Amino acid sequence: MLICLFTGFSSGLPLYILVSLLPAWLRSEGVNLKAIGLFALINLPFTWKFLWAPLFDRYIPKLAGFSMGRRRGWLLLTQIALLLSIPLIALFNPKLDIWAIAYLATAVAFFSASQDVVLDAYRRELLIDNELGLGNAVHVNAYKIAGLVPGSLSLILADHMPWSSVFTITALFMLPGILMTVFVKEPLLKAGAPKTLRAAVVEPFKEFIGRNGLKSALLILAFIFLYKLGDSMATALATPFYLDMGFSKTEIGLIAKNAGLWPSVIGGLLGGVWMFKLGINRALWLFGAVQMLAILGFAWLATVGHSLLWLGVVIGVEAFGVGLGTAAFVAYIAQTTHPLYTATQFALFTSLAAVPRTFANAATGYMVENLGWFKFFVWCFVLAIPGMLMLFKIAPWHSVSAKPIQ
DSSP states (O other): OHHHHHHHHHHHHHHHIIIIIHHHHHHHTTOOHHHHHHGGGGGTHHHHGGGTHHHHHHOOOEETTEEOOHHHHHHHHHHHHHHHHHHHGGGSOTTTOHHHHHHHHHHHHHHHHHHHHHHHHHHHHHSOGGGHHHHHHHHHHHHHHHTHIIIIIHHHHHTTSOHHHHHHHHHGGGHHHHHHHHHSOOOOOSSOSOSSHHHHHHHHHHHHHHHHOHHHHHHHHHHHHHTTHHHHHHHHTHHHHHHHTTOOHHHHHHHHHHHHHHHHHHHHHHHHHHHHHHOHHHHHHHHHHHHHHHHHHHHHHHHHOSOHHHHHHHHHHHHHHHHHHHHHHHHHHHHHSOGGGHHHHHHHHHHHHHHHHHHHHHHHHHHHHHHOHHHHHHHHHHHHHHHHHTHHHHSOTTSOSOOOOO
């Protein structure tokens, strides 16, 4: 489980650098909001990472003629690439070299998405089936805690030192993950790695479809897309919603950081522990229900208006529900992958799960303008129902967990 702590932190750090630290730096240097908004496109590698994931299943890299294994070798390469590329961003002037920064940030996103592919595969191969719940919960919450470095510590440092030093210090937090990669053992697979690139590309999809038929495969993919759709849409415009309710930026910052992060962490950890007793299937039902009902808290806040007490309650309950739901969801995805094709299948599933989050902003703005905040959140609640209904087929209540894949 300690390894899952390191994998989560290493996975979360570069993403939060891109979504928290980079926009703060650009804005402080006078870059306009439209340009900063377009920087969201640098995160596209996280949606398309399944395209190059087969390479990590097929090939075993060698460093100076020495092989650390299929998973550890790729991990070390991507982590070193992140350690070296992150500090380079601040060497450019945002007003003069915005395109150079965009290209470099996209490269960081590519290395980060690639690291995620290998970390997810490594974690799936390391944990036995009854450890998936807690192990993935630890990973997800370490992922969130990593956001405190670029989202808090780095911003404080920026008031006292140059941005180049801030990015360098932030990048150095990749070192614990690199040390983990050097000292942990390579997971052993009975069947070994795919023998050809064709096998690495075609066989993962062939195995997934052939496991229980095309209909079952499509049901699983639809469930992965729908399970967190309502929650993703409800939180896509959270900050503009709080501002429209009359909350100041300071109130939002203080309450959201404290009422949002820690309930989410606690929910994720409790979710992992409870999954030991409940099983993944029942956890998907119960945690998904909490996650769905939490959306109605936003609708309630839309009617109450400015209230610091209710802001804290709504954010806390929603974050706790998301922590529970995410713990069960990630464990389900891990359980659904075949041990021989973990990198490709895990990347496919997590890429599909990211689609609603990636494209939600495009639709939610139009919905709010036409419906208003209250009706918008009610619709988000309604859109969460199809994912829950699919549990009758995907994860029946009386079946504690899906049959393990051999």
